[in-house]
Amino acid sequence: MLQQIFDKLRPSFEEGGKLHAFRSVFEGFETFALVPSETSRSGVSIHDAIDSKRIMSFVVIALLPALLFGMYNIGYQNAAAAGALATTGCWEMFLYGFCVMLPKIVVSYFVGLGIEFAVAQWKKEEINEGYLVTGLLIPMILPVGTPLWMMAVAVAFSVVFAKEVFGGTGMNIFNPALVARAFLFFAYPTKMSGDNVWLSKDTWFGLGHVVPDTQTMATPLGEAAAGRMADISFADMLVGLMPGSVGETSVYAILIGAVILLVTGIASWKTMLSVFVGGGLVAWLFNMGGMDNAVAQIPWYEHLALGGFCFGAVFMATDPVTSARTECGKYVYGFLIGALAITIRVLNPGYPEGMMLAILFMNMFAPLIDWCVVQGNINKRAKRMEK
Amino acid sequence: MDAKLKQAFTEPLSLNNPILIQVLGICSALAVNAQLEPAIVMGLSVTVITAFSNLIISLIRKTIPNRIRIIIQLVVVAALVTIVSMVLKAFAYDVSVQLSVYVGLIITNCILMGRLEAFAMSNGPLASLLDGIGSGLGYAWILVVVGAVRELFGAGTLLGFQIIPDACYEAGYVNNGMMTMPAMALIIVGCVIWVHRIFTSKN
Numbered sequence: 001m002l003q004q005i006f007d008k009l010r011p012s013f014e015e016g017g018k019l020h021a022f023r024s025v026f027e028g029f030e031t032f033a034l035v036p037s038e039t040s041r042s043g044v045s046i047h048d049a050i051d052s053k054r055i056m057s058f059v060v061i062a063l064l065p066a067l068l069f070g071m072y073n074i075g076y077q078n079a080a081a082a083g084a085l086a087t088t089g090c091w092e093m094f095l096y097g098f099c100v101m102l103p104k105i106v107v108s109y110f111v112g113l114g115i116e117f118a119v120a121q122w123k124k125e126e127i128n129e130g131y132l133v134t135g136l137l138i139p140m141i142l143p144v145g146t147p148l149w150m151m152a153v154a155v156a157f158s159v160v161f162a163k164e165v166f167g168g169t170g171m172n173i174f175n176p177a178l179v180a181r182a183f184l185f186f187a188y189p190t191k192m193s194g195d196n197v198w199l200s201k202d203t204w205f206g207l208g209h210v211v212p213d214t215q216t217m218a219t220p221l222g223e224a225a226a227g228r229m230a231d232i233s234f235a236d237m238l239v240g241l242m243p244g245s246v247g248e249t250s251v252y253a254i255l256i257g258a259v260i261l262l263v264t265g266i267a268s269w270k271t272m273l274s275v276f277v278g279g280g281l282v283a284w285l286f287n288m289g290g291m292d293n294a295v296a297q298i299p300w301y302e303h304l305a306l307g308g309f310c311f312g313a314v315f316m317a318t319d320p321v322t323s324a325r326t327e328c329g330k331y332v333y334g335f336l337i338g339a340l341a342i343t344i345r346v347l348n349p350g351y352p353e354g355m356m357l358a359i360l361f362m363n364m365f366a367p368l369i370d371w372c373v374v375q376g377n378i379n380k381r382a383k384r385m386e387k
Numbered sequence: 388m389d390a391k392l393k394q395a396f397t398e399p400l401s402l403n404n405p406i407l408i409q410v411l412g413i414c415s416a417l418a419v420n421a422q423l424e425p426a427i428v429m430g431l432s433v434t435v436i437t438a439f440s441n442l443i444i445s446l447i448r449k450t451i452p453n454r455i456r457i458i459i460q461l462v463v464v465a466a467l468v469t470i471v472s473m474v475l476k477a478f479a480y481d482v483s484v485q486l487s488v489y490v491g492l493i494i495t496n497c498i499l500m501g502r503l504e505a506f507a508m509s510n511g512p513l514a515s516l517l518d519g520i521g522s523g524l525g526y527a528w529i530l531v532v533v534g535a536v537r538e539l540f541g542a543g544t545l546l547g548f549q550i551i552p553d554a555c556y557e558a559g560y561v562n563n564g565m566m567t568m569p570a571m572a573l574i575i576v577g578c579v580i581w582v583h584r585i586f587t588s589k590n
Binding site for chain 1: 559561563564565566568570574
């Protein structure tokens with residue numbers, strides 16, 4: 001049925017049709033809804049049954065548990081701050097969070113896809129599907145208190161400067177979602193960290209509670225950076241009903257996403273595992289080191305559950321475009337991400353969350369790691385030839 | 388003014404711009420233009436120094452022994468940089484504090500040595516003077532553009548006067564802290580180069 005609709009619409013989008021200006025938009029929607037039947041016209045190519053648009057859809061599905069939990073958590077934090085935890089129903093909290101998140105997701109997609117469509121039309125290319133995932137990731141890795149216009153600016157910045165200037169999806173060096181977050185982090189630090197951005201304070205369509213402006217709430221990592229130990233148990237950290245960026249708080253929800261990514265073979269277990277090994281090992285070393293620093297004293301397993309560590313390890317570090325591509329390289333890449341993230345957290349109290357900077361940093365080194373692995377292989381084989 | 392002189396002056400402004408085309412002198416272009424005022428002062432200082440060093444070297448170019456020409460050029464540039472630095476300290480102390488080491492570092496600016504070697508050593512005094520002024524202004528206008536963008540979005544002001552009205556701030560607008568960082572200067576210079584290429588690559 002879908003096929004018929006697209007077939008009927010096609011003529012008006014072809015060369016000379018009245019809607020030709022929107023050709024790339026049409027093609028984008030068509031190939032998103034249906035697997036394209038076009039095959040390459042020259043040479044021999046083997047196509048997987050799953051093309052990149054299908055892969056992106058799987059990642060979006062994997063993100064859903066964390067997103068839904070994040071919505072619930074927004075409502076929960078709002079109710080908790082208003083002191084109305086007992087009187088607010090479960091669904092009311094979720095609906096409130098849904099109403100808060102929906103505009104963010106819509107704006108993110110609208111701005112990002114708008115730029116992508118415009119560029120695709122201008123360059124007469126197909127629409128890149130990469131933004132499908134990025135557009136959902138960006139609202140999920142931001143604090144709930146970040147204003148919409150800031151997010152729109154960051155989305156525009158990252159799509160243009162982290163993606164399109166490098167040549168679009170698949171060519172980018174840095175993860176666009178993290179570039180958007182880094183941009184906000186450095187451009188508008190007051191709206192991205194501190195104690196005042198983790199709460200949604202207004203009511204939406206009569207849902208939720210108005211919280212006074214003076215009410216603040218710190219993330220466990222933020223409190224530790226300020227020298228206080230957070231009074232939250234490890235089990236609570238896993239469930240994730242605590243302040244934090246929308247998608248990152250619940251380890252369980254992220255675990256479901258990780259299973260989906262691993263079963264479908266989209267993300268590499270090597271990268272994922274080595275991020276946790278690297279982070280755990282370095283955090284354990286800091287525990288042993290006995291530094292006079294509240295963040296260093298957080299037990300290593302809690303380090304892995306706090307902040308954006310899990311989210312970054314599962315959804316960001318494994319991004320097939322920006323991570324290392326050689327199999328050995330993935331271990332090195334992941335290990336260094338985990339190690340750097342914990343190191344930044346502990347040694348620089350100005351950046352309570354090190355995951356973003358660690359992943360961006362290692363994105364830059366991924367090609368170098370790959371080069372070393374490939375060269376090592378070449379040398380090994382050259383030696384074998386000599387024998 | 389005959390065509391060759393005119394070309395010596397206008398070419399470095401756009402088609403052979405030291406920053407946009409030759410990509411020289413980038414380091415100081417990124418460092419000093421977080422605000423408009425130091426950018427203007429820096430641009431003028433470099434213009435004065437390129438103009439006079441080009442003129443002086445061009446005048447004595449036939450007497451300079453080829454093997455020690457770099458040292459002679461450096462002496463001339465260093466003398467001019469010292470004069471400019473002293474003038475700035477005397478008449479614009481605040482700006483000279485803001486520019487700090489970058490005035491002294493004009494001596495290492497690749498644009499200067501590039502123009503001396505490529506132009507002043509083989510052309511007459513008048514053409515060299517015009518080329519020096521052109522190169523300096525070509526450098527200056529980029530600094531001013533980048534400085535204006537960075538100050539406007541980074542601090543909401545231009546030359547210290549508030550441009551973005553208070554009403555915007557009350558409505559939730561926040562100055563972009565990234566603009567005050569050198570990283571953003573690099574991106575803005577990249578954008579200027581981008582736009583410039585769009586207009587010039589057609590010719």
